[in-house]
Amino acid sequence: MNFTLHIWRQKNINIAGDFVTYKIDDIDEDTSFLEMLDQLNEQLIANDEDCIVFDYDCREGICGACSLVINGYPHGDKKATTTCQLYMRDYKHQTELWVEPFRANSFPVIKDLTVDRSSFDSIIQSGGYISVHTGAAPDANAVLVDKPSADEAFNSATCIGCGACVAVCPNASATLYVAAKITHLSLLPQGKIEEKARAQKMLNQMQSEGFGSCSNHRHCERVCPKGISVSNISKMNQVLAWS
């Protein structure tokens, strides 16, 4: 397979970036999208050029490091998939690809396709946890959790913190990310006690990091690689409303 790639190159946040066009040929259809970029980078090294920088790590869809907007969609247009789990066979009919970084003010570009998502860490630091001391927890079966709640908490907890929800949102809101954590912890008896303070602190932090608010576009749910539902946002609003 042969592709024409228009890839966003940007030296750093202070210098404007632009698309640069590359050609890559003889790509096997079982090659992953990131392996295709690896091969392009090998070509660049051979030509004495600086490589295209992009984030990746586990390459199995769980670490949340990879990003990229491909032909307008964060993580490509395949549903419930991270970029690292895309294969070139998925692009049989789209041989011209536009590859950009996740775009949001709260995710400043570091270089090329890499953005700074440390604002997500700051949101967790502001309260996205249960305040338990280490070393003296009660027996694990002392607190029972009904299975439906445990399963639902798990679904919310599968968020990988990639930021696709922000990248696709017209408001660059991180509400789905915040709501998923609030819902995960609120559904469990251990997390119930701090729920309201936690929700307020995390939302305040989200705002001070410069993310926008939710206005119900629901694009976030559509691009979430883990299929996290916007019902998490309703649940968060319930937590905030009950005082």
Add this chain to the structure above:
Amino acid sequence: MSSIYAKDPTGPLENRWEKHLFNLSLIAPQNRKKHKVIVIGTGLAGASLCATLGEAGYQVSSFCFQDSPRRAHSIAAQGGINSTKNYQNDGDSVWRLFYDTIKGGDFRARESNVYRLAQLSSNIIDQAVAQGVPFAREYSGYLANRSFGGTQVSRTFYARGQTGQQLLLGAYQAHSRQLENDNVTHQSRSEMLELIMVDDQARGVVVRDLVSGEVSAHTADCVVLCTGGYSNVFYLSTNAKGCNTSATWRAYKQGAYFANPSFTQIHPTCIPPTGENQSKLTLMSESLRNDGRIWAPKNSADCTKNPADIKEEDRDYFLERMYPAFANLAPRDVASRAAKVICDKGLGVGSKIQGKRLGVYLDFSAIIEKLGLDAVAEKYGNLFDMYSSITGENPYQTPMKIYPAPHYTMGGLWVDYNLMTTVEGLFAGGEANFSDHGANRLGASALMQGLADGYFILPKTVANYLAKNTLTEVDNDHPQVVQSLKAVKDRIQKFMKAPQPKHSPEYFHQKLGGILWEACGMSREADRLKQAIVDIAELETQFWQNIKVTGVDNDLNQTLERAGRVVDFIELGKLMCQDALMREESCGAHARVEYLTEGGEAKRDDNEFSFVGAWEFMSEQPKLHKEQLNYEFIEPTVRNYK
């Protein structure tokens, strides 16, 4: 050769850790903030350690190379975590987990450490549940368990196929909670490139900011490495692409002994490679072996057929045939070698790469028929989805194809009972150390070890070290600090300006992986190992001559990062081969073809090799030290899973 000692307590096994805890020195709460600890790596061991030390009131600085501490590779662990809760009332106990782990490791681990691990396994589950880790539950609301590779009890706690993710997020959140508190600081996108030694003590690290390229020194009272394993030495492995040995290798070169480097685990259930340009391999959780049946065609003519067209009587359920007692749940090393034997005989399935089909079937049709599609989807849904998105095949309809791949490294920095390396003030936790798993790790015990080290062991032993030593502050203009900084900067320039830049880091990494997979992978043999040592030395020379890094060093430059990691892997690869050559026996994952029974079982030599091989760096040849393993409580037996 000289001997080294673990300094573990004596007396009844069940009292050792408690007795030791009492003998460890403490630091009063008001004095803790005067002590500074550097933690490298934020996986299960690192994050849980930072959380615990931070909460106790120590000054902690953590670093990780990823863009967030939550992305450490612990996140990818799928199957579960063992604990001796015995909630299922099926005869489990601390003693049984201890025994299983020692036996699973083929009698090459230290009794005191493993017993402590089994004791702590119960506290870990309590801690994780209190943090809100959403483990699987029964309809009654109680925690659910499953059995896992190599055991006959159901002691594994799990969160669907994402147990590592959920446990890491628990530790990450606990770590984040401490970051709100001024005692703990963290820097992401920062890679440790050197260990700073002052008066024979570890007193700091040199770190490269991966965004700006700036190299800086950070000093402290002691340093803890929780930097994971080195499976990526093989190039293709199930590890995340960034996983590397550089922190542990720098420590080795500063005097920390490297133990059992050749003990590397090849996991049986990975998705086979499909082509030459593949960048990594994907593990399918071992839990699939609970319900999936592994088979290969009996006749090579059937290897290219659709599996549905191969008659039942023409299928060889080889694990069930060879190991009737454990069958498809045989330990990882045993199952992997069996699959290799089948494929080497020309009975493998799947894509042909370099003349061989490297795959066997993992078939769920029997369990789907028994439990129904929904029940199977509930248990393994995410794993099946992952398989089908990678391969484009539907495992509900056609059997999965699997093949062994490098997955975990039992070897690592040698540590004593306090998890301190041979360098004073340098500790190692999690996969970065060599302890607990001997020559083969059992399923669901890596998460357990990482968290035992981070939440429960290191916080106590690090405090003891700080209490017992009077450490004067090391300034940034200390000659050792200045020298370490200079060494790092000089080395970076060597990568940037090779005499004849020609090949990318990937080129060298692939070459190294090829050599090691053949010589030091699932089967090892003296002549091949000797040749590999020569070949790797040649590759190293070629690396320094021809390494090509484009771009500049004071910038985000992933090619430069890779170059540094690859050359450390090259050096480690040589040591792995030397270790494998030295160990003239087979044990656990270390299979020397000269020391296998006719049936392919490991022939252990307890008279000669019941020791941990710990290597000391020397400029010419590494020097071997032995820690003799004394089995006071369990008599080593032949590890038989038939």
